[in-house]
Amino acid sequence: MNNTSQTIRVGLFFLLGLALAWITFESLNGGRLFKKPGYTLVAGFANLKGLKTGDEIRMAGVKVGAVELTRLAGSRVEALLSIEPGVKIPTDAVASVEQSSLLGSNYLGITFGTPGGALLKDQDEIKTKVTVDMSEVISQLGALGSKLEQVADGVSKALGGGESGSSSLFGKLDKLVTENGPKLTETLNNLQDVTAKLKAGEGTMGKLINDSKLHDELLASVGEIKQAAADARTFMGDAKLIVADVKSGKGTLGLLLYDEPTASSLKVSLNNLREVSNKLNSGQGTLGKLISDDSLYLSVQSTMKKADRMIDGLGDQGPITAVGVAAQSLF
């Protein structure tokens, strides 16, 4: 082996190695084999969240440098940012640790700041902001969940599911309805009476329903009913407002439901009502007999069925559908 050619080969081989090393480092993360000229900024954080030496620095997603060093500095952590030359970062740009993927690769993001403003120089400190990382998001999701649970709890309580049902809105309504049961029964009773008469074609209303000739006239009046439905919509809007008022304790009904003295007086009157209903239950007086009599229930049932059928009949005519649509759009 000729000595000169050996020397040349070794030299070439070594140069090849150097070139390959340079290419490798250059293509990996912009090559920090030789420190690039540029400038260094200091960024202070409360938590670096795993940002480490060599991680990228991106300005609006474009790589502008790399983290040169991370260190503890008293009660905070500092990252030295090596910024490529020619990259202008205004003083009001804000740096934050960002996550490039769920798998936990971090980079340091820098915002644009005000274009044309004063620029940061070597060794200046850049403003930073705290960002959430995945673990924080997850823990906050957990907190959110528990809050939702509380809300749902409250709602269910308000709906009367809670033990203190009497104090909630629906509890109170419920009470009102149950305690006024006898009165309702009476109303239904009357209704049965009325419908019976209607069926039999007695009275004006009865004639109206049973007489097929009147059908056309009824159709004509549907238009008006439609108008009435529109009115009903506005009315429902108002009603909503009223409900809101009621909730916040405004107005009579509000006072009735939420105001303590009113509620207690309501209670007194309800007590009286209960006394009356007790009397009714024991069959005292005319009304009492009416209620305790079984046959009454049966007749009420048949009345209800008839009313059903009548409403079905009306449903075909349209206006009910209109009301349904109105109701749907409202709720």
Next chain:
Amino acid sequence: MNHLTTIVGHIGGTLLLLVRSIKFIGTLPRQRARFIEQCYLIGYTSLPIVTILSFFIGSVLALQSGYSMENFGAKQFIGTLVGLTMARELGPVMVAILIAGRVGSAITAELASMKVYQEIDALTTMNIPPERMLVLPRLAAIVVMMPVLAIIANLCGWYGGALVCEYTHSISVDSESYFTALKEFMKPHDVTDGLIKAEVFGFVIVLVCSYIGLNTRGGPREIGASVTKAVVTSLILILVLDYFVTKALLMS
């Protein structure tokens, strides 16, 4: 003498050899010819086998990881896996194993035969320390050549993996996304860590093989025994050191 003291003695002897060799570092410039000859023998002549072996290591790595990563849909990370494994682990270790087998054995055989045929004694009486003439140029050559071989091994492994990814039907990750994945999670220090490892391995191999060669006693038969001992010791040291060097590099 029991085994423990023998081993401690060998460790001490090896370190002493190192110190004696380093002492002559100033003579390196005028041993340039010997240094270049060793560079040639250690580095240049190892190039083909390093290239071929690391290329196929990278290919197999890609093939195997492609097969297993497909199961949980992480095929796009093959580049990362092959890149990091080659750079941090397999590149340096494979080159070291090759060097132990190819260069370490040759060093031990040469020095052992010199010892057995009294050439070492002749050098000593001529007041030419064997450490200076025989060990130092080899140590210097491996220090210079090992990173070169390691970086070539890395690149060959990466390209081997890329080729397999692109042309294997069941993987078919095109080389562009392969290299994107490779670059995405790799930092320059991953490569430097690998080079440092290769450097450490190469240095230890040459030192240990030189020591074992120079401490051969007896006749020609002992030369073979010494070569076996040197290669086995080198391989054990590579893998043991691998653990500790990796640990040290990961902590730093």
Next chain:
Amino acid sequence: MSTSSTFTASPFVGKTFGITVAKLNKKFGRTTVLRDIDLEVKPGEIFCIMGPSGSGKTVLLKHIAGLETATSGEVRIGEYDAADPETRNKVHLALVFQAGALFNSLSVYDNLALYPREHRECNEAGIRERVMHALAILSLEKSANKFPSDLSGGMKKRVAIARALVMEPQMLLYDEPTSELDPVMSATLTEIIATLREQTAVTSVVVTHDRDLAFNIADRMAFVMDGRIRGIGKPADFKNPTDPVIANFLNPVIDLKNPRFKQLENSHE
């Protein structure tokens, strides 16, 4: 062949050294190789160490060369400890190994040139002059570019001596210089050793079992048997040795009727 007539030693002017071996003991493991060796080699003399194979004479020579360290006792070259590596910076000491110990990876020329090159004693032209001169002494000019593996045993020995000469030694140690050499080359070598001593006043220690060599050149001689000094004196003292062991070594009677190996059991002292 009159190589010795062409020989003119380099004008080496330097101190010559004597050798003092005092109470030297050497053990390899449990085997004792040398026991209580005491001898003195005066500066400038040719001292022959004779003895049968395996008697420890080569080990003794290695102690003088500083290749072995004594188990006890000491070897001094002049005022320096032979075992101290520093001694070799102060004394030019050359050892001619029995098998030559040439560097197989180097050509004959490079083998000879190694010493002056390593020690940067002169420029390449000066080295060439010295090397070619030494090669000429041993009529090896034609072999300058050969490699040791191409040489016969005798050639290797001559190259080894040439290599020793290039070192311009103050002390020359020969380990069996004439073994494997033909009678003419043996005679040449004997002349070379004697001439070298005359011209450079180099101290020579010759380990040999070649009677002719020893009696022709030795100023004094020692007999090493079984690791001990059996006798020391001038060659004349051993012309008619009184010690039967030495007599038997120097003038072994070949008795085919009553072979030695059969006497061994009886004559073992």
